[in-house]
Amino acid sequence: MDGRLFEDVDDGTRAAIMRATFEALCEHGYANLTIDRIGDSFPKSQSLLYHHYDGKDDLLRAFLDYLLDHHESDWPEAEDTSPDEQLRALLDHLIGGPDDAELSGFRKAMVELRAQASHDEDYRAHFTRSDEVFRERFESLIEAGIEAGEYDAVDAGEVATFLVTVLNGLVVETVTTDGADPDRTREAIATYLDQMLGRRTDR
Amino acid sequence: MDGRLFEDVDDGTRAAIMRATFEALCEHGYANLTIDRIGDSFPKSQSLLYHHYDGKDDLLRAFLDYLLDHHESDWPEAEDTSPDEQLRALLDHLIGGPDDAELSGFRKAMVELRAQASHDEDYRAHFTRSDEVFRERFESLIEAGIEAGEYDAVDAGEVATFLVTVLNGLVVETVTTDGADPDRTREAIATYLDQMLGRRTDR
Numbered sequence: 001m002d003g004r005l006f007e008d009v010d011d012g013t014r015a016a017i018m019r020a021t022f023e024a025l026c027e028h029g030y031a032n033l034t035i036d037r038i039g040d041s042f043p044k045s046q047s048l049l050y051h052h053y054d055g056k057d058d059l060l061r062a063f064l065d066y067l068l069d070h071h072e073s074d075w076p077e078a079e080d081t082s083p084d085e086q087l088r089a090l091l092d093h094l095i096g097g098p099d100d101a102e103l104s105g106f107r108k109a110m111v112e113l114r115a116q117a118s119h120d121e122d123y124r125a126h127f128t129r130s131d132e133v134f135r136e137r138f139e140s141l142i143e144a145g146i147e148a149g150e151y152d153a154v155d156a157g158e159v160a161t162f163l164v165t166v167l168n169g170l171v172v173e174t175v176t177t178d179g180a181d182p183d184r185t186r187e188a189i190a191t192y193l194d195q196m197l198g199r200r201t202d203r
Numbered sequence: 204m205d206g207r208l209f210e211d212v213d214d215g216t217r218a219a220i221m222r223a224t225f226e227a228l229c230e231h232g233y234a235n236l237t238i239d240r241i242g243d244s245f246p247k248s249q250s251l252l253y254h255h256y257d258g259k260d261d262l263l264r265a266f267l268d269y270l271l272d273h274h275e276s277d278w279p280e281a282e283d284t285s286p287d288e289q290l291r292a293l294l295d296h297l298i299g300g301p302d303d304a305e306l307s308g309f310r311k312a313m314v315e316l317r318a319q320a321s322h323d324e325d326y327r328a329h330f331t332r333s334d335e336v337f338r339e340r341f342e343s344l345i346e347a348g349i350e351a352g353e354y355d356a357v358d359a360g361e362v363a364t365f366l367v368t369v370l371n372g373l374v375v376e377t378v379t380t381d382g383a384d385p386d387r388t389r390e391a392i393a394t395y396l397d398q399m400l401g402r403r404t405d406r
Contacts, residue, residue: 029322108321115318117379118311119232128380135382155394161384162369162391169372176320177331179338181364188365191358195398 014066016043017052021063026105030112035059057122060113064126072133083144084151088193090137094167095186104175111175135164145197152198159196163189217269219246220255224266229308233315238262260325263316267329275336286347287354290396293340297370298389307378314378338367348400355401362399366392 020041028037035056039046053059081089096103117123138160145151166189173180223244231240238259242249256262284292299306320326341363348354369392376383 111321112318114375114379115315118314124379124381128382131376131380131382158387158391158394161387162395165369165372165376165388165391166365167372168375169368169370172317172371172375173334173368176317176327177334178327179331179334184361184364185368188361188368191361191399192365192395196394 013044013048017049017059018063018066021059022106025060025063025109026102029105030060030109030116033060033109057120061122061126064113064123064130068126068130068133075137082150083141083148084197087138087141087145088190090141091163091167091189092186094134095170095182095189107171107175111172114172131164131168134167135160138163142197150197152196154196154198159193162192216247216251220252220262221266221269224262225309228263228266228312229305232308233263233312233319236263236312260323264325264329267316267326267333271329271333271336278340285353286344286351287400290341290344290348291393293344294366294370294392295389297337298373298385298392310374310378314375317375334367334371337370338363341366345400353400355399357399357401362396365395 017038020038020043023041024038025033028034033056035049035053036046038056038059039049042049049059053062075090113123114127117127135157139156142151142154142156142159146153146156166185170180170182170185174182220241223241223246226244227236227241231237236259238252238256239249241259241262242252245252252262256265278293316326317330320330338360342359345354345357345359345362349356349359369388373383373385373388377385
């Protein structure tokens with residue numbers, strides 16, 4: 001989550017609503033979230049929230065779409081860095097740094113929303129798309145690495161699918177156990193990639 | 204979930220309560236579960252449930268412990284099969300077969316309970332222990348495989364941790380998206396193990 005995410009100059013009100021939703025979700029979690037609590041983080045009139053969104057789930061679905069659209073439009077261009085560097089940087093970003101309260105609150109809310117997705121078609125459609133977006137991104141970076149001679153000719157789709165599954169498992173473990181160790185997962189992913197992708201030019 | 208799980212001849216009432224809990228949880232999920240609904244699957248007097256357990260969460264925690272204890276005491280003995288065969292059979296069992304309604308209901312409930320674990324210390328303690336039990340089992344099988352010359356001298360703890368994370372990710376994806384593909388994950392795990400564990404004697 002970097003700050004730029006919510007600085008949408010063409011649509012300041014929407015960006016402010018999205019930021020308020022993010023902050024309230026991190027602080028209160030899904031179960032305790034209300035439109036009023038989102039309103040507490042919103043600098044403009046709260047009636048705007050009620051005007052634009054039909055309840056908290058409608059607003060949350062818009063928020064999840066907003067986040068994912070930003071991720072998709074925000075993949076860095078491949079000009080200066082190799083596919084391997086981009087893949088590892090993206091994984092590093094998704095694994096996350098040392099525990100910070102905001103990331104932790106956000107991940108808890110995501111696990112709560114995943115639980116909603118088990119019986120709510122709209123949330124389910126979101127998480128289906130979300131996993132697919134990251135899967136496709138990993139796959140295209142691996143294919144670019146093969147193309148560039150950085151990687152062996154592996155099954156890029158299989159590796160990409162596996163990476164998404166590992167990241168989903170890590171988020172759940174981090175939120176729901178005291179035994180998760182993101183640094184250990186980071187190392188295990190690096191070992192996996194080294195074993196699977198083989199040839200690399202610059203390491 | 205095989206049928207034997209709930210045939211505890213030394214403690215028939217407890218086993219019957221655990222079976223009733225399992226059936227009600229698969230059918231109703233966590234959010235809609237009540238002691239009365241568990242009682243509907245219980246052949247004896249419902250008052251026994253209220254007598255022994257202090258609400259649905261108390262009963263569910265006993266149920267989760269019961270399941271895990273059964274897993275732990277039920278690891279097959281190593282006499283007839285190699286560590287590699289045992290590891291792959293256990294993974295196969297945990298990945299699960301073609302979708303069946305009971306397994307699907309059970310996994311949905313587990314994802315709901317994981318979401319509870321994000322803010323409930325008792326559930327959190329359970330899932331911490333549960334992940335640890337499977338991690339240790341994988342690790343000891345991999346170490347036995349190294350000892351037996353089936354595997355290269357890998358970091359068994361790292362591989363075991365990775366496998367638990369993958370399985371947790373798969374459960375979440377299966378329950379919360381339409382894009383999960385257990386057979387693809389099964390193949391990716393096999394590829395991972397082949398790459399990581401190297402030398403094998405009989406394949």
